[in-house]
Amino acid sequence: MNDSITDGLTDSQKAAVEHVDGPLLIVAGPGSGKTRVVTRRISNLVTNANISPRSLLAITFTNKASKEMAERVRELLPDVRVWVSTFHRFCARLLREYGEVVGIKSTFSILDSTDQKQMIRLVMNDLDYDTVHYAPNKVLWRISNAKNDLITPEQYATRFEESIGDHWQAVVAKVYPAYQKRMLESNAVDFDDLLMHTATLLTENPELRKQLGERYRYILVDEYQDTNLSQYQIVAALAEHHGNLCVTGDPDQSIYGWRGARIENILRFERDFPAAKTIRLEQNFRSTQSILRSADALIDHNQQRKQKSLITDNEEGESVQLLCFPDSREEAEGIATKIRDLVDNEGYAWNQIAIFYRVNALSRQIEMALMRNRIPVQVAAGVAFYDRAEIKDLLAYMRLVENPADATAFLRIVNKPLRGLGKTSQNRLVRWAAINNLTLIQAAARAGEVPKLSKRAVFGFKRFAEMIESFSLADAGSVADLLLRVVEKTRYTAAWEGSYDEADTEKLANVEELVGAARQYDEAIGDERSLQGFLEQTALVSDTDWIDDKNGQVTLMTLHAAKGLEFPVAFIVGVEEGLIPHERALKEGDRREIEEERRLLFVGITRAEKRLFLTESRIRSMHGRNVPTIQSPFLRELECERLEFGTDGFINDEQWRQPTHDVSKLADIPAMPKLMTGAALLNGEKTAAEIPTGFGIGMRVRHPRYGIGVVTELSGYGGRRTVTVNFSDDDRTESFIAAKAPLQPV
Numbered sequence: 231m232n233d234s235i236t237d238g239l240t241d242s243q244k245a246a247v248e249h250v251d252g253p254l255l256i257v258a259g260p261g262s263g264k265t266r267v268v269t270r271r272i273s274n275l276v277t278n279a280n281i282s283p284r285s286l287l288a289i290t291f292t293n294k295a296s297k298e299m300a301e302r303v304r305e306l307l308p309d310v311r312v313w314v315s316t317f318h319r320f321c322a323r324l325l326r327e328y329g330e331v332v333g334i335k336s337t338f339s340i341l342d343s344t345d346q347k348q349m350i351r352l353v354m355n356d357l358d359y360d361t362v363h364y365a366p367n368k369v370l371w372r373i374s375n376a377k378n379d380l381i382t383p384e385q386y387a388t389r390f391e392e393s394i395g396d397h398w399q400a401v402v403a404k405v406y407p408a409y410q411k412r413m414l415e416s417n418a419v420d421f422d423d424l425l426m427h428t429a430t431l432l433t434e435n436p437e438l439r440k441q442l443g444e445r446y447r448y449i450l451v452d453e454y455q456d457t458n459l460s461q462y463q464i465v466a467a468l469a470e471h472h473g474n475l476c477v478t479g480d481p482d483q484s485i486y487g488w489r490g491a492r493i494e495n496i497l498r499f500e501r502d503f504p505a506a507k508t509i510r511l512e513q514n515f516r517s518t519q520s521i522l523r524s525a526d527a528l529i530d531h532n533q534q535r536k537q538k539s540l541i542t543d544n545e546e547g548e549s550v551q552l553l554c555f556p557d558s559r560e561e562a563e564g565i566a567t568k569i570r571d572l573v574d575n576e577g578y579a580w581n582q583i584a585i586f587y588r589v590n591a592l593s594r595q596i597e598m599a600l601m602r603n604r605i606p607v608q609v610a611a612g613v614a615f616y617d618r619a620e621i622k623d624l625l626a627y628m629r630l631v632e633n634p635a636d637a638t639a640f641l642r643i644v645n646k647p648l649r650g651l652g653k654t655s656q657n658r659l660v661r662w663a664a665i666n667n668l669t670l671i672q673a674a675a676r677a678g679e680v681p682k683l684s685k686r687a688v689f690g691f692k693r694f695a696e697m698i699e700s701f702s703l704a705d706a707g708s709v710a711d712l713l714l715r716v717v718e719k720t721r722y723t724a725a726w727e728g729s730y731d732e733a734d735t736e737k738l739a740n741v742e743e744l745v746g747a748a749r750q751y752d753e754a755i756g757d758e759r760s761l762q763g764f765l766e767q768t769a770l771v772s773d774t775d776w777i778d779d780k781n782g783q784v785t786l787m788t789l790h791a792a793k794g795l796e797f798p799v800a801f802i803v804g805v806e807e808g809l810i811p812h813e814r815a816l817k818e819g820d821r822r823e824i825e826e827e828r829r830l831l832f833v834g835i836t837r838a839e840k841r842l843f844l845t846e847s848r849i850r851s852m853h854g855r856n857v858p859t860i861q862s863p864f865l866r867e868l869e870c871e872r873l874e875f876g877t878d879g880f881i882n883d884e885q886w887r888q889p890t891h892d893v894s895k896l897a898d899i900p901a902m903p904k905l906m907t908g909a910a911l912l913n914g915e916k917t918a919a920e921i922p923t924g925f926g927i928g929m930r931v932r933h934p935r936y937g938i939g940v941v942t943e944l945s946g947y948g949g950r951r952t953v954t955v956n957f958s959d960d961d962r963t964e965s966f967i968a969a970k971a972p973l974q975p976v
């Protein structure tokens with residue numbers, strides 16, 4: 231027995247590590263060593279049970295977690311390389327190998343949400359659906375839910391075609407099959423497809439299931455509480471023959487219900503695998519007693535949970551502090567001051583400190599304040615980086631080189647930079663391509679045959695097709711060089727070079743960063759580099775991927791991204807009603823949603839090892855508006871010491887401060903009427919006198935929470951007049967009672 235593998239483990243941790251064959255469930259609270267056990271268990275399987283590392287399949291929730299787990303194993307066993315992956319990466323790899331069975335070629339593209347939106351618009355235009363009335367996001371959301379529940383387009387269509395009660399279903403019943411058909415024609419998949427195709431592949435092919443079962447003889451899944459139905463089916467199919475499946479999870483940390491995750495998957499494990507051994511880990515090694523008490527008291531308010539307490543031998547520690555500020559500018563400055571103090575006087579290092587928030591919109595102000603105070607800072611925003619227009623454009627070129635069928639990529643860049651190929655010409659090409667069963671790039675090469683195209687457009691399309699054809703990884707030698715060639719040949723950055731405009735310099739810096747990422751990829755992968763490999767890495771990025779633990783910076787990230795991580799000091803910003811719990815949950819008035827919000831705060835709290843600070847601000851600036859806030863009802867449920875900063879005497883009335891929702895009794899109150907979040911409502915009443923009753927379609931308005939939007943629809947009369955607005959920030963569509971809506975024309 232190799233000692234180092236079980237060194238310093240508790241008896242129950244040791245039992246989990248030394249377990250070899252058969253199903254194993256490890257359920258335990260945060261910081262109890264679940265992830266550590268999985269890592270040690272891998273090492274034990276290889277060293278003591280003589281299992282080949284190639285027979286192991288370990289799945290974590292993020293790329294960062296995968297990388298860390300692989301590194302930990304290597305520390306214990308320097309010669310061993312295990313492949314640790316996320317579900318999406320694993321599925322992508324499997325589909326490259328076996329995708330033909332479900333109709334996709336190995337060069338398939340992976341579309342992100344922005345690409346998806348473009349694709350769905352294309353499909354809805356084809357079907358003559360009004361994308362103003364039927365917001366693409368809402369259609370996509372329903373398609374995504376269907377996919378997560380493994381409902382195929384055909385099944386959806388038969389089930390809901392005649393749908394009378396819900397006209398959305400009838401729309402989706404038409405759009406979903408058409409969308410999926412387009413995706414296959416483009417040889418493209420979205421994130422949900424990666425899972426759904428793999429689940430289908432496995433459930434429908436017993437031979438393949440057997441073969442893969444033999445390849446992956448031991449399967450380990452961390453954070454199992456956040457798996458959805460597709461992921462569940464994939465795991466179940468792979469483990470069918472041998473049952474060597476070890477999962478770890480904590481139902482109290484399930485925070486991806488909105489993406490189709492099902493807590494039941496962990497709760498039903500023992501039923502699905504009757505031979506399962508269950509191990510509970512009771513001891514928390516991460517946090518102080520006072521942090522744990524707070525976490526425990528909070529989560530105890532969830533009714534749908536099994537009672538479990540966290541115990542620790544750690545010290546009592548400092549009390550959890552709630553820092554209250556008059557406005558968000560002072561809050562950001564206050565956090566910076568506190569951090570300086572922690573570093574200068576209490577011996578903490580920058581990289582031991584993290585700041586979490588519920589929504590990304592909160593990060594900018596804090597980031598700026600830290601920079602003003604010369605505090606080094608990194609924001610975990612990998613996804614946002616790859617969603618920037620210039621990055622998406624360049625990657626679209628690369629995608630088109632790899633997968634010439636990719637229609638979304640083609641349409642994104644065919645006229646970028648401008649080549650005189652406007653929408654009308656594009657539409658003519660698209661239609662002609664469809665009639666003749668050609669990909670868009672094939673059609674572009676034969677543009678001369680397309681009816682009604684101007685000479686200029688014919689020339690433009692042909693040149694474009696030739697240019698794309700001229701790019702190849704083999705010629706360029708490396709992904710980074712190919713990228714540079716694309717930039718050069720398209721003169722993509724020409725307009726920004728030498729500019730003093732900050733937006734332009736930022737774009738240039740981003741392009742450089744992308745080239746840098748490509749270089750890193752080239753170097754890391756060496757001779758086996760492929761365009762596909764690089765594109766996959768960029769498509770499946772998660773927010774925390776680029777976080778560098780060692781470079782001495784304070785880290786900012788969303789509460790969702792913080793899952794599984796730990797920091798000596800944590801701040802949770804904006805613990806206010808409408809943020810946490812998020813107003814969406816309040817609006818639904820659904821206990822399940824509120825409980826998920828409570829779990830999210832619980833996850834945040836339990837990241838902290840030594841010091842935990844919650845903050846709230848009496849006035850919150852977001853989307854260019856100042857809104858008076860209301861305390862989060864969760865604050866009443868946990869133990870903390872309240873500290874006031876800079877009272878301004880403006881809003882001191884206790885009534886402003888009290889939560890308007892008693893979330894512990896949610897089931898007893900009727901569902902919230904739309905938009906009755908406290909802050910917005912108060913604001914609406916205050917400004918009611920200034921609100922014009924006359925809204926017009928196309929009018930630009932500003933909402934205190936949702937930002938700038940455009941009025942898309944008006945209906946009803948008098949007191950029931952409803953105005954519908956599409957907000958550009960996140961393409962969300964909301965309806966309001968006109969007389970009460972806190973909407974300001976801009």
Ligand code: ATP
Nearest residue numbers: 238239240259260261262263264265266515516794
């Ligand atoms: P989460 O639910 O938040 O993902 P977890 O259960 O996965 O938490 P780990 O991250 O594995 O917990 O462990 C929490 C911390 O406690 C880590 O720093 C880990 O190294 C440490 N730890 C775990 N077990 C022990 C032990 N037996 N002795 C000392 N430290 C331990």
Ligand code: MG
Nearest residue numbers: 264265266794
């Ligand atoms: Mg963990």
